[in-house]
Amino acid sequence: MLQASHMTNPEMSDKKTTAPSQDTAELSLYEKHRKVYARATSGKFNTLRWVFVFLTQAIFYFTPWIQWNGRQALLFNLDERKFYFFDLVLWPQDVIYLSVILLLSAFALFLFTAVAGRLFCGYACPQTVYTEIFMWIENKIEGDRNARIKLDQAPMSARKLKIKASKFFLWGVLSFWTGVTFVGYFMPMRELMGDLINLTISGWSAFWVFFYSAFCFLQAGFMREQVCKYMCPYARFQSVMFDPDTLIVTYDEARGEPRGARRKTDDLKAKGLGDCVDCKVCVQVCPTGIDIRNGLQYECIGCGLCIDACNEIMVKMDYKPGLIRYDTENSIDKNYTSKQMLRHIMRPRIMLYTGILLIISAIFAYSLSTRIPLRVDVLRDRGVMTREVGDGQTENVYLLHIMNMQDSARTFTVKPEGMTGIRMDGQDTFKVEPLGNLTQPINVRVSADEGKPGANQINFVIVDTENPAIRLDEKSTFIQPN
Template identity: 50%
Template sequence: MSKQPPAVSVINMYAAREEIYPREVDGFYARLRWACVWLTQLVFYGVPWLTWNDRQAVLFDLTARKFYIFGIVLWPQDFIYLAVLLIICAFSLFLFTAVAGRVWCGYACPQTVYTEMFLWIERKIEGARSARMRLDKQPWSMQKLARKTAKHFAWGTLALWTGFTFVGYFTPVRELAREAASFGLGPWEWFWVLFYAFATYGNAGWMREQVCKYMCPYARFQSSMFDDDTLIITYDRERGEPRGARSRNSKADAGPLGSCIDCSMCVQVCPTGIDIRDGLQYDCIGCAACIDACNMVMDKTNQPRGLIRYATGNGMKHRLSNRDIRRRTLRPRVLIYSALLLLVVGAFFGTLLTRTPLKVDVIRDRGALSREVEDGMIENVYRLQVMNTDEFPHSYRISVIGIDSIRLATPDVVDLPATGSRAVPVRVRVNHGKGEKGSNKIAFEVTAIDAPDVKVKEKAVFLVPR
């Protein structure tokens, strides 16, 4: 008797993406989300066109290695400010997540903002959710081709303008506009405009929720920053179950049914296509579209709002009031994050606004460490890299202290233009017999002649032959 061959089963490790057609919704959180879209994009698209002291107000000039931020000019030596800024962003993320979950993702993340803008264009050209679904199922026709072409042309125009604006933060935007109008952009400028435009077009137009679900690391580690007192979007299962349809005039407490009429509106408006009634999921970006949709349904069925709402795990479990939920939100973790954030932000802006607009680096001449010149004097040679970080020209006086009879053997005044830098060769001499043999500590002082309070002191070493 022959044995039957073992059954073979094929397991597909990849599931094709199902197209999501988010329904448009109106409500408090939808208006708040669009307010964030307007605010962030007015800043992004508008700031490069602002001027400050006859220059672009915000410009990251990588070629000249100068970062202009309104009245502040930062140099590579100011890299510490970037590090502190990243720390501020990290603490802000920890704080906002501990208080209100993925509130950043739902309202201000660039992926969310541009997806909202691209969806608005799609609705204006292809119609509402049902119309878009019907259009995609229809065979290709001239009407469908025209609508699809118009949509992608509008998407591409917005994406190109976004890429152009992005490059405008690194190349003077007015100069960039003139070059773009004459198709005279350099190869790197073309590359970055097209690269950023392609990223915007692909992420917001095609990938959408896949960026949030699979590409963004925040979705994966957000749960480690949640606890039972973190505000999250929650479905009130105790009130809503069991689900079932009812007439508009029926009472919410009539019969065995809960408040949920199982209309699936909360699923239809979700940009990631999840059902919030299944509980908290990492796919949820916290946009609160489901809250607006559910509140609208509750109004139509004459039931109180809040079946889906912002709440906490403890609030739902112990049926806490909104006041108690807010009180428990101010827990030790939040207070510590807030204190650290305020401390770092205060230190950041305090040092940034009170920084001295002058930088000096001292470099010894390694070709001649020490030498004897006329009259038996000992001479050391240095190079001072003097940087005027102010937006006005200044003259500076150089002096040296630390040893009796020490003085400069070169001119002691140097002129620098606005935001200019200059390497100044300096010869320093002391009389024979002064100073200890070997290494002697000295200091260079550079002072602005027209602003004596602008002064920098840099330590150095003077070598006396043994």
């Protein structure tokens, strides 16, 4: 707190003067938190929000249960250090793909925000989705906005305790199941559920389940709009990506002002009023508690609930809907037509973001489609000297390491090339288990008079017997004695 005071001068304390009264002013450095009691509304944007709630949660809760080739279809297995995505299996060596996915996500975010503002925040962000679900539970148990306000202001009683306990219980069940599901993406879901049922879950698994459960309970149940306003970095840097042609939730000030109460039959021109009746319903339905009529604010998540609420009032007053609507600043100021709107949407920065996104996506898709699910290392065994064997042959010993990156057993043939008459002594076909590794010593022979004394360049060609397109060439050297 800051304190400002007016004090008497100590050097004049001996004079017969009356000291002025001490005035103290306290200024808070932070805005005091006020709980937002969001009012329920209906309309096409509210319906669209619930469509995204059902869609995202159906994907989130059911995906870990999908089985694929005898394993979980989508799994970030930290113990095995593998990422399973249906037929695709990524290993630590494929970290470049994760980097590209993050890069694509960043440019997609830039593009989407530049075109349509914070629609992701308003419809698909996990914070928004779970807050919406928690608020629905709260509304069903505690009642509408006015009932919730009265309940919170009422002294503690058996009825209030029962209502609050019921709400917290349902929040807790949902949070716990969300935590279990989230952890189920990082360890096999069926194994995790078996451990939970049998109470044999490991300490770390239990920690992360309860950590994410508590995280969900706290953020969706209590923090809500504070996460969007103070914790989310997206709210802070969105202004860098916004411009006057970005689609945002906006209030048509020219049409709505001056605002004021009136009867439905009043003559607006005679009263000098705009279309806004100053009912403040748009404020009451806002999940972050802002007044959209004050202009674009970083707290606005672009959910469109104020549009639904305002349109409902406009219809009741026999006014044209759209006083609050999705629009651009330029469109409102300059009254753009649809064609002009489209032209301004396809502006240079949008074309640049789109071009970069398409190029990276094409490279990523090509790289992924041509990726060879095989890793091979062939190292000459330095612990075994080059040796001469019968029939004038020289033999080198190598250590062959094959990593099968597919989730089915594969058989590979190994053939040395690069010197006339070079061949393997013994087995040249090897079976590798699904997602397995094989380490095998191999002997390679060549005529003693072939090549030069010292190191000679050779290649090992490793080919999948069932799919010859899966092939790798591994360079090595063959040592001929002096």
